[in-house]
Amino acid sequence: MTGHDGDAERTFAALPPAHGRGFAQTWWGLAWLRALEDAALDSGQVKSGRRIARAGAVGAVSVRPGRITAVVQDRDRTAHRADVLLAELSAEQWDRLLDMAVERAGHVAALLDREMPPHLVEDAASEGIELLPGLGDLEPKCDCGAWDHCGHTAALCYQVARLLDQDPFVLLLMRGRGEHALLEDLQDRSAAPVEEAPEPEGVDAAEAYAAGDILPPLPETAEMPEKPGSPPSLDTEAPPGPGVDPVAVRHLAARTAVEAHRLLADALRRPSERPAAVLGLTAAQDAVRLAVDAPDPALTERLADGSGRDPQSLAEATRAWRLGGAEALSVLEEEWAPSGDTLARARAALDSAWDEDERPSLRAEGNRWTAVDAPAQVRLGRDGRWWPYRQERERWILAGPAALDPATALSSAELSSAEPQR
Known part of the structure; x- marks a missing residue:
């Protein structure tokens, strides 16, 4: 299906017409299409692009860092060169991403199986690295003269969604790193020896006392911790008090640490980058939020009782929360009549x-x-x-x-x- 023009560019042969309504079957392919559909100012052009792509009128697709290109034909056979640009990751972002991937071997294994694991995208986002495109990230350029997404660039995006379904390395190439170079870099990092930390140097007590009237400089501002801290251990010889469930307390403490880490990260972002806060949760909704990562079946059962749900309903509610938070839970449980x-x-x-x-x-x-x-x-x-x-x-x-x-x-x-x- 593919040919290789070096590791920095890949050329994919034109795909046959698409049958059915969907172009993407994987969650990352659908996320790519959402970036197109959310940003396009003219839904008619998106619809036109879907029709062009479905008809098989998109030629061979060239993928290279920061750009995808194809020749797209109109219904009258007029050919247009369509390009869609996507920002490359910086060298510093690639370093952080690869260091993270080395620490989590499952990410690499999933990529080699041509899967895009959700945790890879989530872990990268926690490091400030957005792998999947978001609103406005897909920049269109077409010789038809349109200044926004036209039918030609939209058709190209729909075709690339099919390519991403088959091989998520296509996305990583757009972000600036080819498959072979990326895997070699990962291998080098995995084999790199761990450097021993130098022994701290001490100070003679008499010298320290003699310099006691000189104030040392203020310490540097602490960096944002990479991950939430671990709550103190509850493993003691003392038995728990009446009505105290150690498993529930341990889970609540861990969730509190995760939430504190998230709040700190949000506070350090620029105001325009801060996500909307989830406010006004009912006790039943909060029970679902806590049940998402509950480690113990007995705790899950108690949360089900506390939220007024049976275990199956709670499982459906936690799935909705994972996929869309409070809004998804509301859509699951509330039926209303638009007017x-x-x-x-x-x-x-x-x-x-x-x-x-x-x-x-x-x-x-x-x-x-x-x-x-x-x-x-x-x-x-x-x-x-x-x-x-x-x-x-x-x-x-x-x-x-x-x-x-x-x-x-x-x-x-x-x-x-x-x-x-x-």
């Missing part, structure tokens, strides 16, 4: 998401649209995003993160429903 402008925007989004001959049959009920011929559903959140759901044993399960486009969300739900459930 006025909200309903009009929802209907417009549904009408424009598909070509007329490809529009699926959907049954509407409140904020939920269910596919008539598939165990798939999309739900509209109060923030205007669409959430994919699949039917499993007569229950609706959140199938993935939210999307701005209902077609992307429904495709994610259908792909998830088609996979064998374990």
